[in-house]
Amino acid sequence: MLAAAAELFTAHGYTATSTRAVAERAGLRQASLYHYFDGKEAILAALLEGTVRPSLEIARELVRRTGTAAEARLWALCHSDVLLLCGGPHNPGALYLLPEAQTERFAVFQQVRAELKAAYGELLTDTEPGAALAAEELALRTDLVFGLTESVILIRRADPARDPRVLAAATADAALRVAGVPQRSVARQRREGQRLLAAWR
Amino acid sequence: MLAAAAELFTAHGYTATSTRAVAERAGLRQASLYHYFDGKEAILAALLEGTVRPSLEIARELVRRTGTAAEARLWALCHSDVLLLCGGPHNPGALYLLPEAQTERFAVFQQVRAELKAAYGELLTDTEPGAALAAEELALRTDLVFGLTESVILIRRADPARDPRVLAAATADAALRVAGVPQRSVARQRREGQRLLAAWR
Numbered sequence: 001m002l003a004a005a006a007e008l009f010t011a012h013g014y015t016a017t018s019t020r021a022v023a024e025r026a027g028l029r030q031a032s033l034y035h036y037f038d039g040k041e042a043i044l045a046a047l048l049e050g051t052v053r054p055s056l057e058i059a060r061e062l063v064r065r066t067g068t069a070a071e072a073r074l075w076a077l078c079h080s081d082v083l084l085l086c087g088g089p090h091n092p093g094a095l096y097l098l099p100e101a102q103t104e105r106f107a108v109f110q111q112v113r114a115e116l117k118a119a120y121g122e123l124l125t126d127t128e129p130g131a132a133l134a135a136e137e138l139a140l141r142t143d144l145v146f147g148l149t150e151s152v153i154l155i156r157r158a159d160p161a162r163d164p165r166v167l168a169a170a171t172a173d174a175a176l177r178v179a180g181v182p183q184r185s186v187a188r189q190r191r192e193g194q195r196l197l198a199a200w201r
Numbered sequence: 202m203l204a205a206a207a208e209l210f211t212a213h214g215y216t217a218t219s220t221r222a223v224a225e226r227a228g229l230r231q232a233s234l235y236h237y238f239d240g241k242e243a244i245l246a247a248l249l250e251g252t253v254r255p256s257l258e259i260a261r262e263l264v265r266r267t268g269t270a271a272e273a274r275l276w277a278l279c280h281s282d283v284l285l286l287c288g289g290p291h292n293p294g295a296l297y298l299l300p301e302a303q304t305e306r307f308a309v310f311q312q313v314r315a316e317l318k319a320a321y322g323e324l325l326t327d328t329e330p331g332a333a334l335a336a337e338e339l340a341l342r343t344d345l346v347f348g349l350t351e352s353v354i355l356i357r358r359a360d361p362a363r364d365p366r367v368l369a370a371a372t373a374d375a376a377l378r379v380a381g382v383p384q385r386s387v388a389r390q391r392r393e394g395q396r397l398l399a400a401w402r
Contacts, residue, residue: 013300015216097295097358099214113359129384140367143360144375147352148345155348157298158314166341174345177378183330 001026001033002050005043006090014044014098041105047092048101048109052116055081059119068196070126071181075193077123078145078172081116082152086164093153117146129180145175202227202234203251206244207291215245215299242306248293249302249310253317256282260320269397271327272382276394278324279346279373282317283353287365294354318347330381346376 004025008017019040023033037043058080062073085093095101101109121142124130130138152167172193176186205226209218220241224234238244259281263274286294296302302310322343325331331339353368373394377387 011300013216015214094298096355097298099212102358140371141375143356144349144352144371147356148349148375148379150355151345151348151352153355154297154351155344157303159344170341170345174342174349174379177381178349178375180378180384182384183381 001028001036002043002047003088003090006047006088006092009044009047010090010092010094014040014095014100019043041100044095044098044100045106045109048095048106049112051085051092051096052109052112055084056112056116056119059116059123062196063119063122065196066126069189069192070123070130071128071176071179071185071189072192072196074120074123074127074145074179075172075176075189076196077120078149078175079168079193079197081149082168082171083164085150085152086156086162086167091153091156091160093150094157096150096153117142120146120149124179127179127181133180141179145178148175148178202229202237203244203248204289204291207248207289207293210245210248211291211293211295215241215296215301220244242301245296245299245301246307246310249296249307250313252286252293252297253310253313256285257313257317257320260317260324263397264320264323266397267327270390270393271324271331272329272377272380272386272390273393273397275321275324275328275346275380276373276377276390277397278321279350279376280369280394280398282350283369283372284365286351286353287357287363287368292354292357292361294351295358297351297354318343321347321350325380328380328382334381342380346379349376349379 001022005022008021008025019033020030022043023030026033037046055077059077062077065073100106121138124142124145125138130141133141149171152171155167156162169190173186173190176189177183181189202223206218206223209222209226220234221231223244224231227234238247256278260278263278266274301307322339325343325346326339331342334342350372353372356368357363370391374387374391377390378384382390
């Protein structure tokens, strides 16, 4: 049902899609849809939360793993986040810019997204270049690293055939560069980040 | 009229906004609107093109200025582009993710945006780190630098009160880092890029 909604919302628009159309696409009767969701807004909220909540769980785990360099953990977070954003057949991140997503009804999504961004900030603070930044500069750098990660939504929109794994690794490398990690350390931190993610699965 | 449309499309949604509402907001009769635009799609097309065409003109000029380091020209392009995207009171870049913007009717916008991205690619190729990259790697790096620049749309959406000048300078610095410019050269290339833009005005 969520996949059907993601497809219709991103292909035809949120306003133009009815709950009846979502139910039909999912092969259900409209009444069955209302058994799970109390309306179109609830479906949009579930879709939006699905683009951030799994990443927040990974982020919290990575923030705790202080035995590994923060650079490698930031790489791992960015990599996982890009895979999530580019994971399904549709591009639910494209719904972030809907005017509806800014309203009070989607406060939970906004809150989870803010917590995810804060976790990026925590990891960034613990990197060597991040530790040297003043608070304001660090906040700006966090916005840019987080923005770079989310920009895969726009990249994928323009070119849907991209290989998510290639994009994820390149974006995570770029995130370390934006963080200020010297060129010569990026490859080493990437290997460390990959090792961390591999041990996890 | 375009400002009225940008406000209504980004605040209430494209589908939910009628040409009558745009005309009313602009203080015109609907008939006068149709004197300038042959419908809602034409208004959206004009808004979308307005977010890329001025940057393409600057990009073309910068590609020609081979007397200045490509790093500084890339900085200047990214800086100008962020100022354009964050320029008006609304955020018309938020309309990029509308399903409608992907359709054939908006082919001119897509074409101008592709040309702008190609100009980023040309400048990137002429930088010292860019010249060392294989074609595929360079294309990926171009997507990331371009994506980083456009990510200010998402950053601004989450936090509309941001100072565009601070964001523009920080994003242009970050673009050089993603390009692979060493940390020690970023400040010098930024000064050179600022000089280039100042001489222009």
